[in-house]
Amino acid sequence: MEVDEIEMPEPTLKEELSEWACNFGITHNALDALLKVLQRQGHTELPSTARTLLQTERKFKVDMIGGVETIKYDVADQLKLHLSKYAPDTTKDLQSINISLNIDGLPLFKSSNKSLWPILCSINLTPKCIFPLSLSTASSKPKDITFINDITSQLSKIMQDGLEWMGRSLKVHLECITCHAPAKAMVRCVKLFSGYYGCDKCDQKGVWDGRMLFPEVENLTLRTNQSFRECWQPEHHQAERTSPFCSLPIDMVKSFPADYMHHCCLGVMRKLLLLWTRGKTTVRLSRAQMAVVNEHLMALRKVIPTCFGRKPRVLDDLDRWKATEFRQFLLYTGKIVMQGVLRGDLFDHFMAFSTAMCILVSPVLARSQHQYAHELLKFFVEQGEILYGPRFLVYNVHSLLHLAADVSTLGCLDNFSAFPFESKLCQIKKMTRSGKNPLVQIANRLEENIKMKLMNERCTTPKLRSTFMLSNRECCEIVSAGRSGVFLCRVYTHLEPYLLRPCDSRIYGTFKGNIRSTEMRDIDERALVRRAFIVEEDHGSRVIVTILHTL
Template identity: 40%
Template sequence: MDIDDDISSSVGTVDVGFIESCSSGHETVNNALNEETESVNETASTSLPTFLQEWSIKHSITHNSLDDLLKGLKRNGHPELPSRARTLLKTPRTVTSAQKSGMECVHFNLRESLSDQLKRYPTEMIERCFPVTLTLGTTKPKDLEFAEEAINDIQELLDNGLDGKNIRIRCFVCDAPARAMVKKIKQYSGYFGCDKCTQKGTWVSGRVTYPVVDNLTQRTNKAFRAEMAIRQENQTAPVSPFFRLPLDMIQQFPIDYMHQACLGVMKKLITEWVRGDRKVRLSAGQINEVTQRLLSLRSAIPNCFVRKPRNLEDIDRWKATELRQFAVYTGKIVLKGILSDHLYDHFMAFSVALSLLLCPTLAREHNRYSKELMQYFIAKTKELYGDHFLVYNIHSMVHLSEEAMAFGSLDACSAFPFENYLGKLKRLVRSGKQPLVQLAKRLTEMSTSPLSVVASRSKTKRPNNAFILVEGKCCEAIEERNESDDSGTPLLMCRCFERFEPLFRDPLDSRTLGCLKVQTRHSVMKLIPERKLTRMAIMIEKGQELIFLAVLHEH
């Protein structure tokens, strides 16, 4: 959901700002948050109750522990403090929940939540996740009744705006099963299971496959709404409550690359290499060699990656971030010379196409080529892995270029920020007793707490000190200097590499992606303004050679 005049929120959506030359947005967001909250926290540091409130939330201190601390402090010269944690944290005594769709539900008013987010966070911070409706159940919801309040809140905001600002819906991010449930359409396993095109699937080896890769007839919002109107008039099947909203029911429900490309395609490929058919399976020795190469990269992975590489045989437990890391960054290095040439070239087509679509600049400039690469990847998949491999996940790759063009990049319409936020929510639950109520209380406590300062990481410590500069050169930040340029930006002493080669040339010159290879002897020391060190990179040492891989993703 977007708000006009460049104020935005993320309620079932993702919003990503312009990033020049694919530079990483992490530093921009962190700096904005630091500047906005610094004055708040300077004031808060003089108030012991405020400090305790922020400290207890930051470190997930239990109420029992905080009660003991408060009582001890009151006995030792701090009578102004409350005796109970729930008083200090303004914890609500009761939380109202309801039974809907076969689940327990707690709803937070969207207008109030959105207004609170806009007041608490700087407008430059364009990534905000917050809950609207929380549900708890042992199975999936049996219908969409649980979403009715949220839909009503959205409609009210669309009609009336917020604080004089107009509201518009950006997109709804779901995995394939949830998207089908939300739109009340066939699941992806059906013969017409793709909600982006009208291709009829083919039954192969007990599953529906999609062999056609070009000249596809795209679905349209007009046709979808006409079909739903007939269904509604004849009462032949239920219609989604989202149908009431002014949505493009095709374009505004994008394919989520986290589920389809990472957890879907990349995991399926690795599984085939580890335990698939003999013609594509790696030997035990080759699997061990790939694993050793992955583990050797752990020290080179910067902190913008939440996980380090791990054992290839643990593929069943890999998370989506690990699969993306392999698909976009490490896979092209660790598979080289081990995976057979024809399988490696096939993987590279997928890797390069996905990499192009993650960067806003590249997704726009190379959109057509990324689509051609994905079409080649799908067509070649049939030849290498068999007809049965062309399931919906593989087929959906042909539509990713359109999603990147519509929203700016694949990260602009992915589930990664929401999945990350879901992990934070899970960590707020401290016991198995009434977890939904616990969660609602913790969220209320957090909403009344001052903002915490996000500590900025040093740009001169490995592995967080490698960067790709705007002009395409690469550097390693070595030392902070007590100097500034004419604009007042601090200067850093950097080891710059001005002579570089592409890491690979097929299917694309890798310099386009910021994948560079340099010799350590070809370096010069330069003072570079800190503002230019925004596009982080992975720097891998190989003897007298260094490999730089630009970080392309945003979340």
């Protein structure tokens, strides 16, 4: 019998209750009370406590390592456990797996300095599976990072000997370690980006002008694995300290890519918006211009699809924007709401940045056009100094010069983005319910959750009014569902470029169409290539924007 022919039994009440409790973070006290009510109503087959229902085990030992409370997992066991959650078709022919790591800290409580420092691992299959290799808490940023040593030691053995799984030995390759700049400096035992030799990709000496600036754009001397391990530039390294990751067979420069969530979205895009709204009068938008932009952003709320998670907000809420909102503005909405409002040279400068990021975030374009994206980013950095002054050239802006090189090594930006790790960190933070033993609480909640979930690729049926790009680069809007797998669609047949500078916008999936140049067709679901959304303009004109990032 084929795997997909096996009929799965209907879940029992006990199983459904367990899944419901995990999905909605129901506390054990609330679940205990519910179970007692259900038992009184005749469901005597149910256990009387949440701990029994969820099979919560009292097995986690908290060690004190270098002044940091830590729960360590067996890396091989964690990899095997989470590989087993994938569908058999995904793993049956596996000979090797690629993994990524993330190390970051987050505060646990508003009334305490205690912070959580998990080491998260991602199995880079579809979908990505993210889980902890260790959990640590500290009252401040750890000065002693020996809590990482056990994980690197286990990884070294697995990368050398392979992972025994399902009767075969899988090769394990550590693709990258994704961290924001302060955490990256901490785990690599180097100076912070605020230091004179703080760039982790080149040996340029910074210039102090109230902040550390990196003015050089040409003829940069790049760091290499050899130069890092042999400390060719001692000023870059912390004295008498060696990174635990030096024990692994990885490139100590290329394996620590720039994370575009922090560098580009929360860094450069936020900086540009602050300059346009609060900067010098030479670049700042007037109140009337800001009102126009806010009006456009509010109008876009109606057309932004639900897959984005957040709708556009006005510029007055800029201090509360999240990284996903800056990404949305950078890749999709900024070019629409700023055209005709932002001064011409400032808009062209922004579009060089936006276009480069659209290219680097696209799995297809990143392979073939990353060098062109590098030229755009180089132009952006050079012109930034002219338009906004020399103090524009901070570390985040300088890092753009190294971004395309990371893409040429690791693939599109979402291959090494912190976005999925940050999402997991938010889930983990919600698992703490009191200040008592937060590490054990989190470990227990994670253990309960892993028993419930299978790593099946998300597959949703296209909804009415959804917009998709077709394989022949036409665009369609679903009008109604026909027979199985076929939809009646309004197809936009004559698509023109929305913008021509710095290049034809059709290259990165932004088009201009017209409602008059459409026809109704039956479209097979398999012809729907990528999600998109449509923005209505005057006289039947439409702007069609392809969604490029990984959803």
